[in-house]
Amino acid sequence: MPYDPLPDLAGMSLAEIAAAVEARKLPPVEQWAPSDTADSHMRIAADGTWFHEGRPIARPAMVRAFASLLTRDQDGQHWLVTPECKQSIAVEDAAFVAIEMSAQGDALAFRLNTDELVLAGPEHPLRAAGDPDVPALYLAVRRGCEARLNRSTYLQLIEHALAAGGDLSVVSQGARFALEPA
Structure with missing residues (x-):
């Protein structure tokens, strides 16, 4: 499914922004309780670049997909969560x-x-x-x-x-x- 980027933020009204926020559908990560844990071998650098096994993830669609699965626990550890597995991800500053x-x-x-x-x-x-x-x-x-x-x-x-x-x-x-x- 193709991705249609949003227009410039300055060109959007508050109603359009609110509608775009509301329309975003995210996976129900909060409802999942996977028993398996692993290391994703992924890292998010301080500049926002995502890496897997030391190489940058060059496809923005992949980054958006992974970001939709991201959560952070009370200890500050970031996780990629699916129904089957919770994988740790290193984050240098903010996700x-x-x-x-x-x-x-x-x-x-x-x-x-x-x-x-x-x-x-x-x-x-x-x-x-x-x-x-x-x-x-x-x-x-x-x-x-x-x-x-x-x-x-x-x-x-x-x-x-x-x-x-x-x-x-x-x-x-x-x-x-x-x-x-x-």
Whole structure:
């Protein structure tokens, strides 16, 4: 089945973004409880590149398929989950990278490196980490996994916060998020 990429985030209305988010069908990983575990021999680099046995996965469709099976447990371990097996996957920083941001009405929308859209808010909070000299911002995606905002997306978000005035924080879907590490 061919994949139709979404248009540029800036060219989409909030209603179109919300519809795209709602239309995304993901496997019911939460319902699966496989008894077998293994090592996937996969790694996600800090820049979002996926590797298998040391070689980059060059097909974006494969990365999107694997990403739909991704979860992170309470100990911080990432897993690829199928009905039959749970396979560990090494993640250097975050499982996803937020590569674009758009402020639409009362919401902040982000596009991930997997071409997925996420609306920041109570269910998908932003988290500031690092320190004042080297800050890092993360967006909760799903199943414990996060996306780190890349440099340009981070700067877009900071510019949005500064344009709103006041402190370095933003509001999305009624939730306020500090952009400075505590």
